[in-house]
Amino acid sequence: MSKPLGRILLVDDDEFVLLSVKMLLEPHFAVVKTLNNPERIPALIDQEGFDVVVLDMNFRSGDTTGNQGRFWLKKILSQHPDTQVILLTAYGDIQLAVDSIKEGALDFIVKPWQNEKLLTTVKTANLVSQEKNKVKQLRSQQRSLVSALSQKNEPLVGTSPGITAIRKTIEKIAPTEAEVLILGQNGTGKEVIAREIHEKSRRAEGIFMTVDVGALSENLFESEMFGHRKGAFTDAKEDRVGRFEAAAGGTLLLDEIGNLPLSLQAKLLTVLQSKKVTRLGTHEPIDLDVRIICATNCNLHAMVESGKFREDLLYRINTVELTVPTLYDRPEDIPLLAQHFLKKFAVKYQKPYLKISSEAQSQLGGYRWPGNIRELQHAVERAVIMCEGEALMPGDFGSVQQTLSGEFRFDRLNLEQLEAWAIRKVIAKHQGNVSHAAEELGLSRGALYRRMETYGI
Numbered sequence: 001m002s003k004p005l006g007r008i009l010l011v012d013d014d015e016f017v018l019l020s021v022k023m024l025l026e027p028h029f030a031v032v033k034t035l036n037n038p039e040r041i042p043a044l045i046d047q048e049g050f051d052v053v054v055l056d057m058n059f060r061s062g063d064t065t066g067n068q069g070r071f072w073l074k075k076i077l078s079q080h081p082d083t084q085v086i087l088l089t090a091y092g093d094i095q096l097a098v099d100s101i102k103e104g105a106l107d108f109i110v111k112p113w114q115n116e117k118l119l120t121t122v123k124t125a126n127l128v129s130q131e132k133n134k135v136k137q138l139r140s141q142q143r144s145l146v147s148a149l150s151q152k153n154e155p156l157v158g159t160s161p162g163i164t165a166i167r168k169t170i171e172k173i174a175p176t177e178a179e180v181l182i183l184g185q186n187g188t189g190k191e192v193i194a195r196e197i198h199e200k201s202r203r204a205e206g207i208f209m210t211v212d213v214g215a216l217s218e219n220l221f222e223s224e225m226f227g228h229r230k231g232a233f234t235d236a237k238e239d240r241v242g243r244f245e246a247a248a249g250g251t252l253l254l255d256e257i258g259n260l261p262l263s264l265q266a267k268l269l270t271v272l273q274s275k276k277v278t279r280l281g282t283h284e285p286i287d288l289d290v291r292i293i294c295a296t297n298c299n300l301h302a303m304v305e306s307g308k309f310r311e312d313l314l315y316r317i318n319t320v321e322l323t324v325p326t327l328y329d330r331p332e333d334i335p336l337l338a339q340h341f342l343k344k345f346a347v348k349y350q351k352p353y354l355k356i357s358s359e360a361q362s363q364l365g366g367y368r369w370p371g372n373i374r375e376l377q378h379a380v381e382r383a384v385i386m387c388e389g390e391a392l393m394p395g396d397f398g399s400v401q402q403t404l405s406g407e408f409r410f411d412r413l414n415l416e417q418l419e420a421w422a423i424r425k426v427i428a429k430h431q432g433n434v435s436h437a438a439e440e441l442g443l444s445r446g447a448l449y450r451r452m453e454t455y456g457i
């Protein structure tokens, strides 16, 4: 049997009433709490969140005006308008109870109550609350999904050995549920590769969602990733579905994972290990049904050595590790990518006749591309906009053009640049395998990692 849903709060100054109603309701709901002092209602709802409050109308002995009940009813509804309130009223208070319904109470029960009637009324109120919650969650999920769906899927362009090796790895790992860590400089196409893995996986029909976890503040991280129940903290005005839940059935890319502070690394590790996530303000863990892919431009292995990244988290996320080569290390792909972007922007700017001149082509091949494919894409877009003829000329590429020739001519490189270049080349040759690269370079793994960190590789 599935666990009953519903959090019920009983408020009455009569301990006998509290005890007997609690015993009646307890088998039917997840939580039944009692309170004999109404002053504590707001704080308790803030802290724990309730679906239904069963509220006495009179608290001081001898007071039969019902004003206290109405006061607390208003207070509850002003702070938590979705909470369902049922009033407990004495026989003579019925007119008062009817007036309270106009003020927002869902129903009332006359003392002495019939157990059957009380139980049915609370069950109905709980159902109303659950349905309202569901609608809110769906709305919040819909917001995440709409933003994920509006991201376009770029094809993985490239025939260089580096990209060919990555394609082969994708074919092998996509059908599995293995955790993948994608390493590489900014703009090298880590997200494109993550999408490709998703598209080729059995989750392809599900959603692909990206979260820049490095950009989330400590406070935001938990509510954004795990979700929260209304009232879980001051700004939690309504229930919210976290990204782990919103991406259920699909793939979640945790981008910039290297920028996650150590305290949040611990929280993420707990979720990944338990494969469960608990919304803030709740105690009900939800099973994770997402494939996690992580990406970063940081050297996580070097960060582990310097104590900035948890080793246990690294080994949890890197069952398979892919290192995406820089554009500089796959010059064969530059003409293909340039053509790909030309096609895209020629349509966008209604210049379908445009070509790339051979002069521009060879200049593009000689540039260093520190911003990688993203920079190439922007350069081509600019050139398409600026071009007045039928072919893109070096002059159309603006600031890129000024450094196009010569930037990676060896006679302009100093010793450090030469060393960085050699390290990049050898790592790309060994498809990101640092041990093999270190061996070829005649360095220990540690020494190579230190140099990689120095050069931002």
Ligand SMILES: Nc1ncnc2c1ncn2[C@@H]1O[C@H](COP(=O)(O)OP(=O)(O)OP(=O)(O)O)[C@@H](O)[C@H]1O
Binding pocket: 154, 155, 156, 157, 158, 184, 185, 186, 187, 188, 189, 190, 191, 192, 193, 255, 295, 296, 297, 340, 373, 374, 377
């Ligand atoms: N192989 C590729 N084929 C076509 N377009 C690509 C390829 N790789 C990257 N791009 C394009 O280059 C841009 C940058 O790619 P992407 O966002 O995947 O890089 P990234 O490595 O995730 O960057 P960052 O580290 O800054 O998040 C995107 O517009 C993407 O569509």
